[in-house]
Amino acid sequence: MKRRFFVSIAMFALLVGLAPMALMAQGEAIESVCLVTDLGRVNDGTFNQFAYDGMMAAVEDFDLESTFIETSAQTDYANNIQTCLDEDFDAIVTVGFLIADATLAAAEANPDTYFIGVDQFVFEGPENYVGIQFREDQSAFLVGALAALVTQSHVIGGVFGVDIPPVIRFRLGYEQGIEYMASILEKDVDILGVYIDSFTAPDRGAAAAEQFMGEGADVLFGGGGPTGSGAIAFAAAEGVYVIGVDQDEFFTTFGSGEAPGAEFIISSGIKRVDVGVHNMIAALAGGDFEFPGGGNYILDVANGGMTFAGPNDSDVPEEYYEIVTQIQEALAEGTLTTGVNPDTAEIELSVEEIMEQAEFELDLSALE
Secondary structure: OEEEEOOOEOOOOOOOEEOOOOOOOOOOOOOEEEEEEEEOOOOOOOHHHHHHHHHHHHHHHHOOEEEEEEEOOHHHHHHHHHHHHHOOOOEEEEEOHHHHHHHHHHHHHOOOOEEEEEOOOOOOOOOOEEEEEEOHHHHHHHHHHHHHHHOOOOEEEEEEOOOOHHHHHHHHHHHHHHHHHHHHHOOOOEEEEEEEOOOOOHHHHHHHHHHHHHOOOOEEEEEOHHHHHHHHHHHHHOOOEEEEEEOOOOOOOOHHHOOOOHHHEEEEEEEOHHHHHHHHHHHHOOOOOOOOOOOEEEEOOOOOOEEEOOOOOOOOOHHHHHHHHHHHHHHHHOOOOOOEEOOOOEEOOOHHHHHHHOOOOOOOHHHO
């Protein structure tokens, strides 16, 4: 098995997984919420849009006043949060790992305002601030296994955004999933992967995809917002199988089947950002959720927060998705692990160790 690394160029009702923490006592229900995006827009088809969708679902459910601010540069994070504060919103949702420092500073300085940070890890933080964390490695493991099932060239690629912990978990989980399934199938697979130091560079994503296609890749995962979407849009238009991220990109990047190459998107590693945002706003607006102030709200395969999309218009056999569903069930039950440490975003178990420790045997009879 060869794994090649390239340097950086540059359902809303869920059972909830919570880290140990004190749950914040609620005062009056909030009446308003403001969302600050990460770099990008609320119609980006992946991460920001899913957060916005979650906010708007809560707005509709609880009749809240709302607005959003789209971030153009990292230097705008603090100012955008301050705009929400100046307009007296009761709760502020900030989207992305990179805005965490500005969010923490604002939460500490404004204890009467609630803060919800997507992809932000909160440890012994202020009680008005909660981080929403995801097991990206789990959904990525699933689509990696699918990629290994599908590949005919035995070369599989991945184009990723900035190498922050959530993106690293996506990449590592994907590559572990590829190696896990390839080992079971006795395939010798070559894995190509690259981080790109921007989430908003679809042209650079497309260039990376073109490079990997030139090296023989016949399946490509895009894990980096519009940058990754640019990669898979280019590859699919050229007849290469692709995998989206965050949302089911068949419906966003590929326009519900209207965009060129839509028949080549075989799945997406789904990260239910919408569920996380909705549920934490609901906790503040009188819904049936607790607000774990000072800590984290965790979504994974066991509570439905991480999953994978079906075939849509692709020609991939349904039996492949049934096999991946078996893996998803095993991850949810704890009889199989990805081998990725979710806290450190590092490999803690090799694929060989994963298979040795697994209390689960994959049924491949459907392939016969």
